[in-house]
Structure formats: C-alpha cells, structure tokens
Amino acid sequence: MPPQLLPASAAAFAPRASSVNVVLGSKIEPWLTQTLKRVNKVKRPLNSVPQHHRCLTEILSSPNAIWTLTSMMLPKLPDSELRTDSNPLVEAMFNYQLIHVEAYIVHVDMVLRNEVAYKLTPDTIEALIQYHKDIHCVNAKAGTYEWSEKEQQAKKLHEDFIQAINRFVYRTHVSALEGLEEEGAGELLCGKSEEVKNNITGLMKPLLPPPPRIVDVVRQPPLLPSSPVGSIWSQSTPSPALPAPVEAWRVLPSSPSVTSSAESNTPIWANMAFSEVQLPSPTPSYSQPYSSAGLFYSSSMASAPIPALPLPSMLAPQCGVSVGYGGFGWDSRFQEYAATM
Template identity: 75%
Template sequence: MPPQLLPASAAAFAPRATSVNVVLSSKVEPWLTQTLKRINRVKRPLNSVPQHQRCLTETLSSPSAIWTLTSIMLQKLPEAELRKDPNPLVEALFNYQLVHVEAYIVHVDMVLRNEVAYKLTPDSIESLIEYHKEVHCVDIAANTYDWSEKEIQVKKLHEEFIQAINKFVFRAHVSALEGLEEEGAGELLCGKSEEVKNNIMGLFLPLLPPPPRIIDVVRPPPLLPSSPAGANWWTQSTTQVSVRAPVDSWRVLPSSPSTTSSSTDTSTLWANIGLNEIQLPSPTPSFSQPYSTASLYYSAPQVSAPIPSLPLPSMLAQQPCGISVGYGGFGWDSRFQDYPTIM
C-alpha cells in the first residue's frame, strides 16, 4: 500500500492552509475538464495539466470552498429535559436540531491513491464538541451506576472525543469532485454522506463502568477418605450397612450333621404327643426368642451382616427341659427316648 501523504494542514488543531495541495497525473481525465468548465464563470484555458492544476488549486483554496459532508439529527437537551408532547412534530421541533457537518478539502491526489481528503471546519467541530459535552456525556452518566471514578472517566471520555474529532479526516475517491459547485463549494454524492455520518457517530463512545468485583468465597476442603472427617464419614456409612433386618432364628436350620436323622425321628414323636402335654422350660432359655409375625414376610439380610453363631443340638442336650425346648428353642433333645410314648 502506498504511504498516506497528507499535508500539515490535515493534522489535529491545525489551521486551514492558504493553498490546497493538488497532485494531478500526466493525463487529465475528461470529467475533470468538464467539471472545471462548468463551475468557472470566467472562461479559462484548460489545455494542459498545469492549467488544470492551477485552476483546481485556486478554486479549492477559496474561503467559500466549503463542502457539506452530511447532516445529523441531534438532541438539543439531555433525555431528562426533553419536552413531552402528544404531537410528535412539536417534540421534534423543540427537542432535536439538524447539524450540518461541513468540511474543506486539504489534499487531492490523482497519482498514488486517487483520493480527496476532507477536514472538518472549526464551526462543525465546535458544534459536535458542545453536543458531546452537554447532551451525550450527561445521558451516559445518568444511564450508568455510580462508582468512585465515574466523573473522572466522563471527563476523560470527553477529552478523547475532542482529540478524535479534531483528527477526523474523511477520504473519498477523486470522483467526488464531480459534486463541485461554484466558488469551490460542493456536496458528497453516491451515498458517501451516510458513510461520513456513521464514522462521526462512531466517535461518540459509551461509558463503560468497571466490572463488579468478585468476592472470593472461602469454601471448606472436600471430605476425602484419607482425612479425619472422611474417616468418620466412612465409619458411619459402614455402621449403617452392617445393621440387618430382624430374622427369626427358628427359621435357620442348625448345621449339625445329625440334623437329618433327628428331624426324621422326631416327626413321629410330634405326631403322637399332644400339645397340652408339652412343657415349657422354666426359666426360659436366654437364647429363645418370642414368636413374631415379621417372619411371615421375607426380608433380605444385608450382605455384609455377619451371621450369628447358633447353638448346636449337642449344646442343647445339657438343658434339663427335654424335648420341650424344641418348640421355643433351636435344637432337639437327645433324651427324647426316655419319655413314655403317649398313645
């Protein structure tokens, strides 16, 4: 890309130069010749490149050579002070104003970049600065929450706008000179006015408040099995798992090898003995449990629950109560043959 060649008059806060910098190519375009002949009241010879350059330079350097780049509708007052009226036409007349953004040409290049450079006039710059201070800054300050450096940020934003609007230079193609009028005035054509409007309105930046502070929340460390608290947790869970549902011990068969033979022999005895002749031990053995209807329903014991050790039939043989313990206990009396048979 070729370098951007701009004169010193295009710098920020620089006054307007008495002469415009015009650079033409070795061959003049026909449309430029027709434009210069149209705007000049006095007929001037335009037979060479130097004649075109001299005529264009004198025309654009005239104090009356002011171009209207765009027109922007701006508020007269902040939003809190706007007039409310049921008639929208009355509101528009009292609350808004049409600002014409004017500029003058500081540079014409038809060799490298084929562009025309415009710089805003002091009056247009002053109007935009006043609107930014009196309306834009007031609105953005009212629409954001307060913090300690709010006023400082608003002033800084306004100072940055002053610098940006004074540095603003709009570049257009050299074909924009077709809109040249008498005495060097002119107006942008082909929709360039909308582009200027968007570029200028892009300089009105919003006020960005600082993000809210994030409060650090101190959270306790996670409970791990290796920590003391975690060890207590695992102990509690193990205790809960080890609790088993109550199971009637009379439903559990003894693991004695003589279970089959004892149950076979006693089946005949139970058939011949009446229920009234059965004697209960006194006192009741400590390992006997009362009858409960909970045994009618199946309850699956916990897998991790240990199986209690049950007394074997040989252990029950030492009880003096005989076979009567078979109904309330867990084993069979080995001395059932000593009892007389009841027919």
C-alpha cells in the same frame, strides 16, 4: 500499501492552509475537465496538466470552498429534559436541532490513492464538542450506575472525543469532485453523506462502568472416607492424643510377684498351652509348692514379645468337658493327693 500522504494542515488543531495540496497524474480524466469548465465563471484554457493543476488549486483554496458532508439531527436537551407533545412536529422543533457537518478539502491525490481528504471546519468541530459535553455525556452518566470514579471517567470520555473530532479526516474517491460547485463549494454524492454520519457517530463512545469484582469463594474440599488422617481439620486444630481404651479383662490384679518390667497389657495366655500348666503335688518331696502367680505372670514371659490372644469367650470350647484331668497333670498323682487330704 502506498503511504498516506497528507499535508500538515490535516493534523489535529492545525489551521487551514492558504493553498490546497493537489497532485495530478500525467493524464487528465475527461470528467475533471468538464467539471472545471462548469464551475469557472471565466473561461480558462485547460489544454495541459499544469493548467488543470492551477485551476483546481485556485478553486479549492478559496475561503468559500466549504463542503457539506452530511447533516445530523441531534437532540437539544438531555433525555430527562425533552419536551413531550401530542404534535410530533412541535416536539421535533423544541427537542431537536440540525447540525450541518461542513469541511474543506486539504488534499487531492490522483496518482497513488486517487482520493480526496476533507477536514472539518472549526465551527462544526465546536458544535459537535458542545453537543457531546451538554447532551451525550449527561445521558451517558444518567444511564449508568454510580461508582467512585464516574466523574473522572466522564471527563476523560469528553477529552477523548475532543482529540478524536479534531483528528477526524474523511477520505473518499476523487470522483467526489464531480459534486463541485461554484467558488469551490460542494456536496458529497452517491450516498457518501450517510457514511460520514456513521463515522462521526462512532466517535461518540458510551460511558462504560467498571466490571463487577469477582469474589473468590474458597470452598473446603470434601472429607472423603479415603482421606488421610492429616486432613485440613486435623491440621487446623490439633488435639492431644488420648490413650486407647483398655478392656476390663486385660487388667491384671495386684500381686507381689508382678514386677515393674511389665509395660504391655497383652494377656499372659498368648503362648501358654493348658498342658504346660502344672499343679503342685500333695507333698513338697515330689513338686514345688503350688502358686497361682505362675498362671498370671512370670518373668520369662515378660522378657519376650507376646502376641495378642483372642477374647476368653473364644477359648470356652477348650475349657469344656473335653479337657480331662490329664491335661493338668493330675492323672498319676490324683490318688496320692486324695489320700493326703
């Protein structure tokens, strides 16, 4: 893409130069020759490129060489102060104004880009800035809700427009010089004025309020049955561990033969068969005296780990009629024991 060649007079806030920068090619188009002959009051020779260059530069550098790029119908008052009337003509006269967007040519290039560059006049820039401040910004603030930095944003919006309208340079094809009139004035042809109007309207930005703040909602994860014990509830409020409930039938009665080494409440009948339980004989000469402590606890049983035994109700079928006297060792001594009694 060729570089954009613009003179210093096209910069923002730069004054108008005394001479227009004109660049012509080695061959002059016939339409340019006819245009220059039409606008010149005094006939001048136009037989070479330097003669065309000199004539065009003098015409465009004239103080009266002001072009009307477009005309914009803009409101005079903010929307809240507009007058309402049954006659549309009266309403338009009191509520709207016509601003002519005028500019002067700062650059003509017929070699690289074949374009003409226009810069707005100081009067047009001042009129557009005043409209933006008194009407556009007021409507923009009235159309948005209040927030803490609204005035600062509106002020910045106006300052940005001032910079943009002073930097505004409209470029169009060199064929626009066909609309050249006497003393260098002219108007844009072929519907280009509508394009200028859209470009200037695009510089008037709306006042955008800040987006609403998004509040993060912290949701607790659902407590599923498969969740581990150390969930967020147990970690947040730890509670002291409670002892497991002890069934009543596991509690051992107090007995002198029970030692302090018993640390488990496991039942004593875990590994004991009914055939191992021996009752004492009637006389001390045959067996040891009968003691009920052996049925409940012994030191040899407490020394080894004892697995859990089912509930006593599960042993009921074994303690029924099928258990005879032979299971308790009474088959051989029952007669002797009965005689002693």
